[in-house]
Amino acid sequence: MSSLASIARSGLQAAHLRMEVRAHNIANLNTPGFTPQRVQAQAQAPRAGVSARVQGGERPGVVLEEEIVQQLAARTAWRANLFALRSAQDATGTLLRLFA
Numbered sequence: 001m002s003s004l005a006s007i008a009r010s011g012l013q014a015a016h017l018r019m020e021v022r023a024h025n026i027a028n029l030n031t032p033g034f035t036p037q038r039v040q041a042q043a044q045a046p047r048a049g050v051s052a053r054v055q056g057g058e059r060p061g062v063v064l065e066e067e068i069v070q071q072l073a074a075r076t077a078w079r080a081n082l083f084a085l086r087s088a089q090d091a092t093g094t095l096l097r098l099f100a
Contacts, residue, residue: 003047004088010049011081014041017052018074022067029062036062 018039025036036057041050 005085005092007047007049008081008085008088010044010051012078012085014039014050014052015074015078015081017054019071019078021054022071022074025062026064026067026071029064029067033060034062035060036067 018041021037021039028034028036037054038057039052040055041052043050
């Protein structure tokens with residue numbers, strides 16, 4: 001698999017995790033004492049993508065506006081990574097046709 005495809009796949013997974021965590025936080029908006037979770041993303045070695053993990057928040061209480069904005073940002077990141085993955089697959093297909 002190409003580096004671009006590998007990076008895009010890891011980005012898709014990280015964005016998906018961000019969307020899941022934000023949805024979980026929104027679902028628990030009215031839960032007394034609930035501390036929202038966050039996703040910590042970290043770049044891997046050059047051309048290896050990103051790793052993401054869930055961690056606890058610092059303070060109890062969910063700010064709905066923040067969660068919605070972050071949900072939209074995660075969706076945009078997911079779409080961008082999907083576009084990059086499709087582009088990598090298209091480029092690989094084009095190269096294979098040229099050299100076949």
